[in-house]
Each structure stands twice: as C-alpha cells, then as structure tokens.
Amino acid sequence: MIEDEFRTVCSYALVGYEGLETLRIHGIEPSPIGPRVRWEAPGMPAERERILSGGGFVSLGPPSGPMMLDLLSRTLAARWAHGTPRCPANWRNSLQQRFPKLFSDEDPCVGPGWSWLFEAGAVALRERGVPRNFTTQQTKEKFGSARWYWSAEESCEYTKNVISTVENLSAFICEDCGRPGRIRRGGWAKCRCDVHASGKAAR
Numbered sequence: 408m409i410e411d412e413f414r415t416v417c418s419y420a421l422v423g424y425e426g427l428e429t430l431r432i433h434g435i436e437p438s439p440i441g442p443r444v445r446w447e448a449p450g451m452p453a454e455r456e457r458i459l460s461g462g463g464f465v466s467l468g469p470p471s472g473p474m475m476l477d478l479l480s481r482t483l484a485a486r487w488a489h490g491t492p493r494c495p496a497n498w499r500n501s502l503q504q505r506f507p508k509l510f511s512d513e514d515p516c517v518g519p520g521w522s523w524l525f526e527a528g529a530v531a532l533r534e535r536g537v538p539r540n541f542t543t544q545q546t547k548e549k550f551g552s553a554r555w556y557w558s559a560e561e562s563c564e565y566t567k568n569v570i571s572t573v574e575n576l577s578a579f580i581c582e583d584c585g586r587p588g589r590i591r592r593g594g595w596a597k598c599r600c601d602v603h604a605s606g607k608a609a610r
C-alpha cells in the first residue's frame with residue numbers, strides 16, 4: 408500500500424524528470440519516523456536546475472528528482488507510521504508543539520491530508536538545522552497546491568529546497584486525506600484523490 412502510493416505519486420509528480428527511467432524501488436525499511444520506501448535513481452541529477460534568463464538573471468527550476476523522492480518517502484513514512492493512516496483532529500496543534508520554531512498560530516493552515524507532508528518537511532529541516540530566526544509567515548492552499556511563505560536571517564539553500572519540495576509535492580497529494588491526488592478541473596482548483604474529487608476530472 409505504501410509502495411503503491413509512492414509509485415502513484417511518482418507517476419504524477421515526476422513526469423518529464425531527467426533520469427526517471429533509472430528509478431528503482433527496493434522495498435520498505437523501518438525508520439524512526441515510520442516505514443521508509445527505499446529507492447535509488449542514479450540517473451536523476453541531484454542538483455536543482457538553474458535557468459539563466461536574459462540579463463544574467465538566474466532562476467531555480469523545480470525541486471530535483473532526489474529531493475522529491477526523499478520528501479515523498481518521508482511523507483509516506485509519517486503517514487503510515489501507526490498502521491492505516493488516520494489524521495488525528497489535533498494534528499495542527501501537535502505539529503506546533505513538536506516544531507515550535509517552524510509553526511505557530513494557525514499553521515499549517517491547510518487541510519489534514521497535507522499534515523504528513525508538512526511533518527516530513529519539518530523533520531527534514533530540523534535534521535539539517537533550522538536557519539537563524541526562521542519564521543513561517545503564512546501557510547495556505549492556493550490554486551490547488553500548498554504555499555509556505557517564510558523568512559530567515561541567513562540564506563539556506565537546503566531550507567529553500569525542502570520548502571519548494573513540500574509545495575510542489577502537495578499538487579499530487581489529496582488535501583483531504585493524504586492519498587495520491589491530482590488538481591481537478593472545474594469551478595475550484597483543489598488537489599483531491601479520486602474518492603474526494605466529487606467526480607471532477609484531473610487536469
């Protein structure tokens with residue numbers, strides 16, 4: 408089940424990624440945060456693409472394949488940590504208590520299906536050290552995916568990458584329940600699994 412979810416989200420989220428054909432899944436192994444999908448993708452560049460535009464301005468491409476795979480594996484580990492996934496009603500409060508440097512007030516101000524995604528991002532950030540005076544300015548859903556606005560006193564490539572990956576992956580995880588999802592066509596743009604899509608087709 409966890410492996411099926413991993414494969415399904417990959418099939419949605421990694422379309423067009425260089426080296427995707429080298430992705431191999433080797434099974435599931437226990438870890439302190441829950442069952443981790445073991446994978447390798449030797450042909451996927453680890454670095455995020457830098458796009459040079461006119462005037463020498465450099466912008467960053469989407470998160471790298473390995474970053475996406477790592478955070479997805481962490482997300483599913485948190486989701487399946489206690490057997491069949493069930494998001495407790497107090498999940499937001501629990502994240503605020505576990506990660507007080509990262510979340511306060513209403514954050515993460517998104518649906519419960521993304522709770523494990525934000526938890527995975529928070530665990531990844533804490534492992535490397537949260538940048539000095541990190542502040543989450545706002546979290547929300549917009550056009551079907553998550554937004555996580557933040558500031559810090561020091562610039563930190565890793566933090567930037569983790570947070571972009573959380574935002575990017577959210578477009579492929581149901582905001583209601585955490586199953587693989589797609590942004591749906593119709594009057595509203597929300598990321599939903601087939602069960603929660605109310606019959607709306609994926610974009």
Ligand SMILES: [Zn+2]
Nearest residue numbers: 581584600603
């Ligand atoms: Zn759902």
